Every structure is written in C-alpha cells, then in structure tokens.
Amino acid sequence: MRNISWSGIAQMAVLFAAVLCGSSASAQIVAETLRCEYLTDPLAIEEPKPRLSWTLRAHDRGQWQTAYRVVVASSKENLAGGNWDVWDSGRVESSQTAHVEFGGRVLVSRERCFWKVMAWDRDGAAGPWSEVAFWEMGLLRPEDWVAQWIEAEPRAIDIEIVKAEYCTLDGSVRRDVTALVASLVAKGESWTASNEALGGDPAYGVRKRLEVRCRIGEAEVIAHCAENARVMLPQHRYPYLRRTFEVDRSVRSARLYATALGVYEMQINGQRVGDHHLAPGWTDYRKRVRYQVFDVTEQLKTGDNVIGAMVGPGWFAGRAGLFHARAFYGSTPALLAQLEVTYEDGSVERVVTDGLWRRHDGPLLAADLMDGETHDATAEIVEWSTPAVSDAAWETVQTREENRTLVTEVDQPVRVVALLPARSVTEPIAGRYTFDLGQNMVGVVRLRVTAPRGTVITIRHAEMLNPDGTIYTANLRGAAATDVYICRGDGVEEWQPRFTFHGFRYVELEGLPTEPGLGTVTGMVLATDLPEAGTFACSDDALNQLHSNIVWGFRGNALSIPTDCPQRDERMGWMGDAQVFAPTAAYITDVAAFMSKWMTDVRDAQRADGAHADVAPVMHGLNYGTPAWGDAGTIVPWSVYQAFGDTRILERNIESMVRWVEWSHQNSTDLIRDKARGNDYGDWLSVNANTPKDLIGTAYFAHSTDITARALRVLGRDAEAEEHEQLFDSIRAAFARRYIDSDGRVAGQTQCGYLLALRFGLVPQDLREAAFGHLVHDLESRDWHLSTGFVGVSHLLAVLSEGGRDDLAYRLLMQDTFPSWLFSVRHGATTIWERWDGWTPEGGVHPDPGMNSFNHFAFGSCGAWMYEAVGGIARPSGEAGFARLEVRPRVEGPLDWVRASHNSIQGRIETEWRRDGERLMLSVTVPVNTTARVLIPADAASDVLESGVALVDAPGVEMLGREAGAVVVRVGSGRYDFVSRIR
Structure with a gap:
C-alpha cells in the first residue's frame, strides 16, 4: 500500500475517528421529516389513500432501511398507548420511505389521523419510534x-372626475377626455377604455392608457386603466x-x-x-x-x-x-x-x-x-x-x-416568505421619492407613515429606473401596478395591500407630507411557500449571483401557478416556460405538490381532442397545440417523477399524455409535425438564429412520444409502451430523413436544432459525432456565445457535457458578454431577464418595452446543470427519486471550489470540492437508503485518500474501477472526505 502523507490528512483522520466513536444510541436509524402528500401535518387531505413519506438519519456509514412499520391512530393517546385503531402496517420488509400508501380502513371527512413510523436498519436492528405527525381529512362529500x-x-359611491387623459404609456402624447369620462361615469354603465369610447386614437400603433384623477370625499386619487380594458375607477x-x-x-x-x-x-x-x-x-x-x-x-x-x-x-x-x-x-x-x-x-x-x-x-x-x-x-x-x-x-x-366543484388545497399556500428593507431613497422629482429594495421581488410594500387625515399616498412599482432616476414603467404595459393609501391621520399608520401583487425592485412614493426614511417602506415578498431544496455556492461571485437570480426568478413566478412574469399585464401559466425550467425547479425547491396541482390545471385546459393549451389555467384568445408549449403536458409530470420517484403524478396524467401524443400524430404528415401548431413560437427569443418551426414541432413530438412510452413502462402498461416506442422509432427515422444531412448537419444549422436533435436522441448513432462537431463550430463562430432561445437553452450545457466538452460548457456558462447568462449579472440583474439584451450599456432598456420582463425564469434553466455537473449532484440515467446518486463534479473548469446541497425525497445530499494546487478535496454526504457512484478525479486509486485512509482501506467504500479520468467508487450513506492528486 502506497504511503501518502499530505498536509492536513492526519487532522482529517482524527476527526473521522471521532465521528466513528459515537454512542450506541446515536448509531440507531431514526425516521424523521414525516410528511403526508408532501405536506407537514396537513389539514385537508382528500386522497382516499394518502401517501406517507419520511427520511432517515443514522450515524453509521452504509445504512439503509430493511423494513418499516407505520402505525396510525385516531388520537395521540391511542397512538402512544398502542391502540392503533386506524392502521397498523405491521413490519413491512422494504426500503421504501417515500409514497407509502395508507392501507387502513376507509377514512371519512374531518378525520384526524395521528401517525408515527419505525425503521429497521441493514442489520435488522429496530430504531426508535419517530416523533408523532398527523394529517386531517377534508370535506370529502358535497353534502358535507x-x-x-x-x-x-362592491357598492357604488359618488366620485367627481377632476381630470382624465387618454395617453401613451410614456406620457408623451396626451388627450384631455375629462368631460367624456365624466359623462360615461354618470351613466353608471360598464365601458371600455377604447379609441371608440374615448373619441379616437391619439397615437396610432402605440399602447395607451387612461389616467383619471378623481375626488372621493376630501381625497383625490389617480386611477389608471389599460387600453381596451374595462374601466374600473375607485367608485x-x-x-x-x-x-x-x-x-x-x-x-x-x-x-x-x-x-x-x-x-x-x-x-x-x-x-x-x-x-x-x-x-x-x-x-x-x-x-x-x-x-x-x-x-x-x-x-x-x-x-x-x-x-x-x-x-x-x-x-x-x-x-x-x-x-x-x-x-x-x-x-x-x-x-x-x-x-x-x-x-x-x-x-x-x-x-x-x-x-x-x-x-x-x-x-x-x-x-x-x-x-x-x-x-x-x-x-x-x-x-x-x-x-x-x-x-x-x-x-x-x-x-x-x-x-362549483370544491377541492382541497393540495400544495403550499402563498405566504409572505421574506421581508426586504429599503437600501436607499432618492428624490429625482420634487415630492416623488424612489426607494431601492436591492432585489427584484414579487409582492407588496408595507407602508409606515404619519400624515394628516385624508392624505393620499400613491405607491408605484417598477423593476428598473430611467436614466434620470425615476421609475421605468413602460414594460408594465397595461398594468398600472399602483397602490393608493388614504391616511386615517391618527398617528403612525402601517398598511399593506391584501388583494394585489406586483413585480418590482423600486418603489415610488408620492404625496408624503415629510421627507421619508428608509423604514417608510418594506418589501413583503409573496410566493407559494415552497420549501428550499437546493443551495449552491462557489468561488466565482458572478456565478453565485446567477444562482441567486435563478432562485429569486422562480420564487417570484411561483405564485399559485408557475407564471411567465409577475409585473406586466400577463402573469399567466405559460407551459413552455414551465417545461424548460422544471428540472431546475426540482433542484432548488420542493416543487412536487406545486407542480402536481398545476398539472390539474393543465388537464383542465386540455381540449377534448387532446390538444394542450399554451397556458394553464386557460384564458380566452390563447391558442392550442403549440410545440414545446403543449409538450409541458408530458415533460412536467415526467420531470416530477424523475426528481421525486412519484408514480402517482404519472398515473394522474398518463391518459392526458397519450391523448396529446395522439393529437400530435393526427396533426402530422408522414410523422412531420407540420399542421395545427397554434401560435408556433419556435425557439422564442433566440438571437440571430432561425430554427425551422416544423423541426421543433417534430422534435418535441418525438420527445413527448418517448416520454409517454417510458411512463407507460413505469406504470406496467407494457403493450401500450411498446406501441409508443415503435412510434418514437418511426418519428426518429422521419426526423433524420427530413432534417439531418449525410454529413450530420441539421436543417437550419442553429444551436437549437442541434441541441434538440442530440438531446432527444434523434441523430443516428453514426452521425452523432459529426452533428456535435457542427454544434461546436456554431458556438466557435459566435465567439463562444449562445444564440438559442427558450426552447434550446435548457439543453445546451448538458449536450456539451454529454459530448465530452465540459470545458466548452464552462466557457459558455462563464461568458459575460451579450448574449450570455452572466451578461445580465454583470449589469446588475437580481433575477433572470426575459431577453438576453433586456438592457444594454449602449441602448439602455430594450426598444420593445412590451416584451421586456426583468423577471422571467426560463433562461435560468441552466440551474439544473449547475447542480448536476458543477456541484456533482445527479441521478444516474434511468433512475428516479435519488435512491441512486451519481457524484461527478466537473472540476476541470475555472472554479477553485464549489459547495452544493439538495434536499431530495431520500434526504439531504451534500457535495463540496476544492482545488489546492495538485490536490483535490471532495466531500460527499449521502442520505440513508441511498447509494452513490462517485467519480474522483485521479490517475489511480493509490492517489486517493478517504478521511486520511488509503482508498482501498476506507470503510464503506467499494472500488469500481476507472472512468473518464477518474477513480470510481460506490458508497452508501454517510459523509466521505476524499483527497486526491490531480495533474
């Protein structure tokens, strides 16, 4: 055995020895984090057979559960006394800790069930009973x-129209319509802020709004109404x-x-x-x-x-x-x-x-x-x-x-999840104060003021500032995003809106009687209260900010449904955005219940013929059948299944998935998706790259068919799975015939086209290397910048890694000139932008304000690769739910250290790696019931220590060989500290 005595190894060995010398009590396997249907102690379960989950804690390495026992009682007293009158599973020989289906008697409305669980470890030793948890049934019958x-x-009140103007969004063109609006209000009828109603178009081809100053009692307030919207004055x-x-x-x-x-x-x-x-x-x-x-x-x-x-x-x-x-x-x-x-x-x-x-x-x-x-x-x-x-x-x-059909709330509610104090305040215009919260957020402002009775304080919200320091609101389109507070006048008053939300970083206050302090406003961040599931930190501050932007971008758009943006007059559940981001969402948040709820909305929006809507919940005026958007109906359930091992989401959605594939088939000619493509967005917001839209449609038709076949296999519907597998093979062949040349070039020769063809397995094996080479050439021709939009971006880094070019993936990830992920970071972004060039030093904000959100999570879909490749936390191909783990951090890039974690359905996974000259330190924490295949960069096993011990002698470490320039080992649960020589 080779003797290695590197600096610091002795201390690690002593520390590890201390860890091993725990008490016998601490060596037990303990069940914790008990949940029912992903929720902690829920009050409204409507599933007749709720699923129970827990995680395990153990001191020893390589621990797993060999059996469990779940007991359920109608009271805490019965549970403690052994009167398990609702269900006793008995000892079940199984390693399952997630989605254990309740197997007791029929549950009734309002019934509260107290439960606990005991687990047996690898040696057959029983752990202690867990802490007590409960769930409660909702109202299960309509007659309840x-x-x-x-x-x-609301009741009408008298208001006086003081001033009304029909104007462009930037206020540069205004028409006085005071008399006209007063007459319309006097009629007491519903009306629309249209050119017809307001006497013509003051600015052709430009978005407009109606501004109305009205008096309510002694107070004057300003109301805004978007063009072609029904007018709602504070009357x-x-x-x-x-x-x-x-x-x-x-x-x-x-x-x-x-x-x-x-x-x-x-x-x-x-x-x-x-x-x-x-x-x-x-x-x-x-x-x-x-x-x-x-x-x-x-x-x-x-x-x-x-x-x-x-x-x-x-x-x-x-x-x-x-x-x-x-x-x-x-x-x-x-x-x-x-x-x-x-x-x-x-x-x-x-x-x-x-x-x-x-x-x-x-x-x-x-x-x-x-x-x-x-x-x-x-x-x-x-x-x-x-x-x-x-x-x-x-x-x-x-x-x-x-x-109305009443159903329980199956996911976490919207809550205040954070408070943001103001960082600074300026007065760019006399009497108008602009507060900077330092973070683009979603929610409302808590106002704290002292003012005379009847004082009107107007609160406006914006994501960006104009060059003069005033708030930039053109990208809000027809959303007024304005709150108004009329003061009581009885001392210090605190108020926050109840029934609205805005997307903003900057807050403008007008009407204050005195100069405000920073404490006048506080940002109240609203979001569906999804538990944090991922952390990421590294040696590069810009990459850390990118991760923060990804997290904040999804947090702001996970508000009851996954929206596209939170600030303008849209805020809908766009399916394309959700499907490209779903894998990243599952790394950074515990998103299973949230996405399960939204998939019900998706099914509700699906047409009887199988076509999916572009958005869910569906709204009028939106199309059906758009490639990559409709395919969320297959991709999102599959992504949740992969991350959480949840077969029920497949069971609930499989018929919908099959119908979507059938509809896509019916709207194809010779398996080319050339018909009924709805709004046909293509590779939305790509940069100087035009991917054929029928190529995108056919690629996603193939991908959804492949996913549906896999889901059918998981559910044991093998005959149907085989039919879909054969259909996928046929689509793949048709795709190759139509779109792939004999030299591996993909039609259109765009990054998106190559990415979809390679990622979805549509390139013949003998042409994959050539097609990959063409992709690399395109990147090089653009000086290592991306050009893809929403559809292709989520696959870019993964395809480069699969092709053995982690170096190029890092190069693209770390690029900070337009177009790139770090371009927005470099220019102060705190969330993901809708456009790669939403703002530039040369031109300021993008010239199309109507499509320029500064909080749009789709381009943040690179987050999954950051966890899987940079952090090294990934599932092996074909695995679901993290019972098996692949730890292979790409350490050859520009980073000196990385630390990542993920709270999986199995428990907490942690990785950390650090380079110090020719020494690499890699720490891995594996949860109980999970095995990890770890790839340690090293030339030979003799170049690796684990907790100060030669690798071959390390307890709980199984040698598997070498692969991809690394020593490969298999480990069970526990913490492992590897040190290797790298050259």
Missing part, C-alpha cells in the same frame, strides 16, 4: 358543505362581511373551511385567520375551486364571537391574463365559509355563510391583481370583526346559488 355562497358585491366600496355567534361550552377544536370566488381574508375576534395570501389561488373556476382549512381553536372564546371576511375580485372577477380581460370567470366576488366547532362533550356547532351574515361598506375602493389596490383608511371601522362593534345597523347579505 352546508354553507351558502354569499355575495361580496365602489367592497364590504366588510361578518356574523356574530356564541360559544357557551368548552371547545375541543374548531376548524374553518373557507374559499371565495375572488381572493379573501378571514378574521375571528379581531385576529387574522392563518397566514395565507391571495387564497384560494388561481384555478379554472369553471372546473374547480380550492378551499382552505384553518385550525382556529385558539381564536374562539366563551361568550360572543365574531367571524368576518373581506373579499376582493382576484383572478375570478378582476383582470387576469392577456387582453385586459376582467370578470373572465364571473363579475361578482363571493364567499363560502363553514366554521365547525367541536365541544368537549362531542357536540358540533356550525357557523356558516348564509343569509344571517351582515355587510357594511369598507375601506377597500379598488383591488386588482395587476392594477393595484386603493385603501381609504378614513372609512375603516376599528375592531370591525370583534363583538365590540355592533352590526345591528349593517345590511343583510345576498346569498346565491353556485354549482
């Missing part, structure tokens, strides 16, 4: 709902809704089941219920409406109680999607709420929305997700949701019949 829908219709007050009830006995538990056609916030006895925002979220309300469940036991008191609500239009009745549509699903918001109080004596009392509820005009004058919120604090009723306020003079509400 006894509440009625009550209307939250209505949305109501407070409430009901008084009595609690006369000791309460055991209380649950509030609630939802809205719109967005809502509940209160009980003056306290906000839950921490959800913008609930119930966006679905196709024609197909299903989600409800939420809250444990409100501690909010009730003996005696009189009050339950109250405020409801805004949200996606249901407000603006949603393109084309400025309002009231796409309905015109009047409504609330459904059912409070169920269980007393200690076992009796149950229900307080439900019905005709006994009361309403009163509230402070909310306008609330729109895109345009913003107007709040008149002078109209607030202090303690309105407490018994201290009588509702004797309030009006009764109107009930209405609704035939």
